[in-house]
Amino acid sequence: MATVSRPRPVPLSYRLLDGQDTLPPIVFLHGMFSNRNIFRTEAETLAQQTGRKVLIMDARNHGESPHNPDCSYEAMSADVQALLSKLGLTPCVLIGHSMGGRTAMTLALQKPEMVERLVSVDISPLVAVDMPNIFKIIPAMNSVNIPRNISHSQASEVLEEHLKPFVKDSSIRQYLFNSLVRINGRYVWKVNSENLWQHKEQFVDYLQSQGVYCGRTLFLLDSNSPFVPPSHYPMIKRLFPEAQFQTIPDAGHIIHIKKPKEFMNSILSFLS
Template structure:
């Protein structure tokens, strides 16, 4: 106990600052008989829009450093235009969901599975961007009966050459100090000016601003960046799972995506035999922000 106590910084589950998190990762606990067993899933923060029970619900899974609010407009549009229930949620270590030292896709898939069963939303349509796309693919390969169809947005189940660059943004987020007396528009302007030399893509800056909130007079990031940084190799790695998902699957990407290169297509088809691949030109990695109308058109077409 003393060994572990020296290596943890205690933090209430509800806290969400970027700069405080458990230092070590312990992905398994010991059972009373001394056997290794999975840690239990964490209760995810979510928002559910009501709809018809006769249609499979739609579930949005956000990317790394984001939260459920990033798909707020898309969720509302889908609920209105399709009559389906639509669920958005915060992944562990993001938004209002609890922090955990385990950042693996196995753990995030278990969280998702527990929430779907709790709300009675399976089988469902999973739409996941980046990290959320890999979580969606993990669940589909593990439990295909829970997934009616699947959309992966600009991410491959295999290692992508550009993914490591994503984590460079953590140090920039940590070093940015935004005065708490600024309005949200002033805070975004400051964030925009600070990050512009590092990324010319406005959609990325808008994406990051989604996780910046003011709590008790201070701007903080609703992301557990320290744990994500420590376990980035798990997040970047090829999905470690056996299985095949034979349901309808759509892979959306930018034409020149380095997160979902066309060289991966043949390998992807082995895991997802019914996979379709669709390009949205000039959409970048944050497809739903940079090309929102084209993104929604693709989703609505796929659902119909």
């Protein structure tokens, strides 16, 4: 009988903010094209306000983490599981945005004992009509030409002008800028966009995970989210029977950038 090989985890780059051991730690998983710094402010605020340990990490093919051709949610879940086990951070509160939300759901469905409660930010386990459109950003990112040795704020202006025709939402442009870094005077993207482009069908498929997660779950979304339409709610409730849905008006897809205060209030209220 053939055995199903489990994905091999890669060692993720991370930052752990220290706190008490008595409360479940909080773990943030960022979305596609981003890295752990997108949640730096939220992580620091939550560590301060709740006294909990807070972990932020770079997903494979993002930030400082290794590049790997396997882009499946099973592989990304295996990476997070390995890191949580290594650091002794289970059960944890898992908060994932977009791609990170689907990774978080995969982990919770596979290993419910590792997750004390779950927050999915503007994403569903099902396929949304808008999902494939995300990848139209990659050619726009790759075609930008930023002069060498200009300041970060000047680079931001160049990028802003270049991306405007392709990316209408200013909070998404701001989100993308988070992944631009200067190395030896040259601006480069800290994301393996070539790999993401080649495996884009893996990101827009239904979550393959078997199982049910019965822990407390919050689906936090924009009031008109194309990623979590009401037609998805029944299936979500089957996989996550304790799921609550909370909408934030005019929050867009990058809720934590467009509505940071409302985002933090929702997380704090869910934790209490």
